[in-house]
Amino acid sequence: MTNSTERTDTPLIDAFGRQITYVRVSVTDRCDLRCNYCMPEKMRFLPRKDLLTLEELEQLIMTFIGRGARRVRLTGGEPLVRKGIDTLIARLGEQVASGALEEITLTTNGTQLARHARSLAQAGIKRLNVSLDTLDPHKFHEITRRDALLDVLRGIDAAQAEGIRIKLNTVALKDVNEDELPDMIAWAHGRGHDMTLIEIMPMGAVDADRYDQYLPLSQVRNNLEKHWTLQPLSMRTGGPARYVEVEETGGRLGFITPLTQNFCDGCNRVRLTCTGQLYMCLGQEDRCDLRAVLREQGPEAIASALDKAIAQKPKGHDFTIRRQSQKPAVPRTMSATGG
Ligand code: SAM
Numbered sequence: 001m002t003n004s005t006e007r008t009d010t011p012l013i014d015a016f017g018r019q020i021t022y023v024r025v026s027v028t029d030r031c032d033l034r035c036n037y038c039m040p041e042k043m044r045f046l047p048r049k050d051l052l053t054l055e056e057l058e059q060l061i062m063t064f065i066g067r068g069a070r071r072v073r074l075t076g077g078e079p080l081v082r083k084g085i086d087t088l089i090a091r092l093g094e095q096v097a098s099g100a101l102e103e104i105t106l107t108t109n110g111t112q113l114a115r116h117a118r119s120l121a122q123a124g125i126k127r128l129n130v131s132l133d134t135l136d137p138h139k140f141h142e143i144t145r146r147d148a149l150l151d152v153l154r155g156i157d158a159a160q161a162e163g164i165r166i167k168l169n170t171v172a173l174k175d176v177n178e179d180e181l182p183d184m185i186a187w188a189h190g191r192g193h194d195m196t197l198i199e200i201m202p203m204g205a206v207d208a209d210r211y212d213q214y215l216p217l218s219q220v221r222n223n224l225e226k227h228w229t230l231q232p233l234s235m236r237t238g239g240p241a242r243y244v245e246v247e248e249t250g251g252r253l254g255f256i257t258p259l260t261q262n263f264c265d266g267c268n269r270v271r272l273t274c275t276g277q278l279y280m281c282l283g284q285e286d287r288c289d290l291r292a293v294l295r296e297q298g299p300e301a302i303a304s305a306l307d308k309a310i311a312q313k314p315k316g317h318d319f320t321i322r323r324q325s326q327k328p329a330v331p332r333t334m335s336a337t338g339g
């Protein structure tokens with residue numbers, strides 16, 4: 001395996017002049033929750049042989065770092081249920097320590113966080129996104145089909161105690177957590193956590209009807225503005241979030257609105273799935289099979305495969321959400337692509 005992250009290669013720049021500096025990696029499609037907007041109760045997971053080994057994942061991530069990626073986010077499925085994940089994180093942490101990488105971070109549902117918090121902090125992780133849609137145990141069960149709210153809250157506390165900054169990711173769900181959002185924001189900000197609200201995206205077939213769950217964030221924002229002063233912040237991450245500061249709480253609140261706002265112009269990211277499929281856009285089907293390249297042609301073939309793939313990064317996504325159309329706009333689930 002190569003550990004070299006020397007910048008001997010050219011940066012990855014797409015046909016629209018966007019440089020790829022951010023890679024999201026789904027390390028597993030498995031999960032210990034079953035959020036009803038994300039996967040069906042009887043989710044069929046991939047056979048293990050289809051998954052990249054941790055060594056293959058590391059090799060691909062190192063190639064991206066060598067081509068100018070500055071940030072890596074591990075996600076899933078639930079990244080903390082993948083066996084050996086702490087080792088991969090520690091290895092990537094070494095890249096941060098050496099300056100080859102600016103940041104390694106994680107999106108997690110938090111259920112396993114309490115027992116991983118120390119090793120994440122030791123690996124140099126400074127920030128985590130923890131997904132949490134409600135603080136009510138009954139609603140938590142309704143949404144995730146599991147009783148794990150206390151584990152998540154313990155995990156958040158453990159990570160914070162290790163000095164890791166937490167941002168909560170909350171999917172806005174019509175008639176489910178809609179009324180609770182102001183309390184959740186106040187709770188999060190009161191504990192020093194940022195929070196980002198996410199609009200539901202039509203990805204993957206699930207048991208529920210997404211149209212019934214869809215709550216436009218424009219509506220949420222209007223409601224919040226009746227009680228609070230939201231000061232737009234200029235910060236951008238190259239991603240879809242727009243941020244405000246809530247004057248009354250002093251905390252930061254993000255809005256991710258893929259359906260009502262186009263966020264593609266400054267897109268600096270690609271997504272690698274746990275089977276080595278490289279998706280150039282969350283909302284499009286074009287992909288490059290890096291597992292096949294790696295296993296059939298060897299590591300030397302990856303550089304040119306990447307060049308070809310990035311040249312095809314589409315200008316933008318075309319998500320739409322329609323009643324009737326039970327077919328999702330994108331057939332793969334968020335857990336397969338890495339949210
Ligand atoms: N299991 C981890 C977690 O929940 O944080 C990481 C993977 S999860 C797919 C990443 C994020 O995607 C979570 O915040 C989740 O709420 C969000 N998500 C999943 N399906 C979604 C959908 N259809 N629309 C919008 N967000 C979704």
Ligand code: SF4
Nearest residue numbers: 031035038077109335
């Ligand atoms: Fe699991 Fe995350 Fe999907 Fe929920 S959103 S089912 S925690 S992968």
